[in-house]
Amino acid sequence: MASTMTSPSSIIDFVINKGNGVKGLSDLGLKSLPKQYIQPLEERISTASFGIKNSEESVPIIDMSNWDDPKVAEAICSAAEKWGFFQLVNHGVPIEVLENVKEATHRFFELPAEEKSKNSKERSCSNNVRFGTSFSPQAEKALEWKDYLSLFYVSEDEASALWPPACKDEVLEYMKKSEILIKRLLDMLMKRLNVKEIDQEKEGLLMGSRRINLNYYPICPNPELTVGVGRHSDVSTLTVLLQDQIGGLYVRGGTDKKSWIYVPPVKGSLVINIGDALQIMSNGRYKSIEHRVAANGSKNRISVPIFVNPRPSDLISPLPEVLASGEKAVYKQVLYSDYVKHFFRKAHDGKSTIEFAKI
Numbered sequence: 001m002a003s004t005m006t007s008p009s010s011i012i013d014f015v016i017n018k019g020n021g022v023k024g025l026s027d028l029g030l031k032s033l034p035k036q037y038i039q040p041l042e043e044r045i046s047t048a049s050f051g052i053k054n055s056e057e058s059v060p061i062i063d064m065s066n067w068d069d070p071k072v073a074e075a076i077c078s079a080a081e082k083w084g085f086f087q088l089v090n091h092g093v094p095i096e097v098l099e100n101v102k103e104a105t106h107r108f109f110e111l112p113a114e115e116k117s118k119n120s121k122e123r124s125c126s127n128n129v130r131f132g133t134s135f136s137p138q139a140e141k142a143l144e145w146k147d148y149l150s151l152f153y154v155s156e157d158e159a160s161a162l163w164p165p166a167c168k169d170e171v172l173e174y175m176k177k178s179e180i181l182i183k184r185l186l187d188m189l190m191k192r193l194n195v196k197e198i199d200q201e202k203e204g205l206l207m208g209s210r211r212i213n214l215n216y217y218p219i220c221p222n223p224e225l226t227v228g229v230g231r232h233s234d235v236s237t238l239t240v241l242l243q244d245q246i247g248g249l250y251v252r253g254g255t256d257k258k259s260w261i262y263v264p265p266v267k268g269s270l271v272i273n274i275g276d277a278l279q280i281m282s283n284g285r286y287k288s289i290e291h292r293v294a295a296n297g298s299k300n301r302i303s304v305p306i307f308v309n310p311r312p313s314d315l316i317s318p319l320p321e322v323l324a325s326g327e328k329a330v331y332k333q334v335l336y337s338d339y340v341k342h343f344f345r346k347a348h349d350g351k352s353t354i355e356f357a358k359i
């Protein structure tokens, strides 16, 4: 099979059109990376330092056991300002729920291509369920070494009816059990912005819609030539990210704000990051930080982000409470679905998406 698949168009046909994804390529045991996946030099991730702490600085690890203690809120808000990323331990989401969702993710991606591709953009019976590969293959000059299942949550009933049976129960449980944590985090972050209470209207604006992605990064023949996910910031309010023990996530940070800082897997933890919507609503106080994922030459990696978002119909802009002291708005009002469409229609390009909302 591998030998018959040498032309660029047959690779694309096999991976994208036939729904085999990069997992299909990886399973064939390819010895070298197809050229569509070769990233320009400046986008490649040196794996020489892979898994090794590459600087004195690292993303804060915050213990949430005493979530009521003002010191916890202080640590979270400071991390959101300085790093835009932090890891949480003792976050209240049961470890078993996290283990189950990881297992369900493997179960889904182990399904035959024919079964998975029933959820492709072309064949899915709903826009809210989508199996795909790379990020935006039509827009990308170089593809990313990742397959995904993206599930937009509307209601429990809709999810039960439409989400793939291989993973839906575990994914729904993860969403349900993470809700208290999400509310606690938003409560702390809002208090620091002088938002005293999250009423129904604010709750809708901050967390009115959620999308969960199951990401699969199969073993890659030449990991140093490509990426799992290219440089981007999330367009969410905040993202709750579950990663397995394999590693590969890097975030932009450090004293010079330009280094790539490795986020080591911490057993039982959840990674939290601020997204563009909250950077806009906080008028830049909380930072949505660029991040990227390396490909791996010896292990299959998974991750499961929950993107906590405004509703598509929401207008987002700096919050009145933030501007009350006379601070000048640096972002204009944008319709959230326009913002997300803008993000999805281009290749990953670092922090560029937010230009769309700059005054």
Ligand SMILES: CC(C)(COP(=O)(O)OP(=O)(O)OC[C@H]1O[C@@H](n2cnc3c(N)ncnc32)[C@H](O)[C@@H]1OP(=O)(O)O)[C@@H](O)C(=O)NCCC(=O)NCCSC(=O)/C=C/c1ccc(O)cc1
Pocket (backbone or CB within 6 Å): 121, 127, 130, 135, 138, 150, 152, 209, 211, 213, 229, 232, 234, 235, 236, 275, 307, 309, 311, 312, 336, 337, 338, 340, 341, 344, 345
């Ligand atoms: C505006 C949406 C996204 C699409 O609505 P639509 O225009 O009626 O539906 P389309 O199916 O025509 O999608 C528009 C484009 O976006 C693409 N797209 C539609 N969902 C998807 C999808 N989950 N995945 C990757 N392309 C998609 C889709 O392929 C299409 O591209 P194109 O065919 O070239 O016009 C709509 O679903 C919406 O408002 N959703 C609610 C908000 C929402 O989902 N927010 C997501 C937050 S996601 C986030 O923060 C980070 C995501 C992320 C994801 C991957 C990464 O590598 C890194 C980050």
Ligand SMILES: O=C(O)CCC(=O)C(=O)O
Pocket (backbone or CB within 6 Å): 213, 215, 229, 234, 241, 243, 248, 249, 291, 292, 293, 302, 303, 305
């Ligand atoms: O796989 C990861 O660790 C991060 C993935 C990511 O950044 C995303 O899906 O937006």
Ligand SMILES: [Fe+2]
Pocket (backbone or CB within 6 Å): 232, 233, 234, 291
């Ligand atoms: Fe991301």
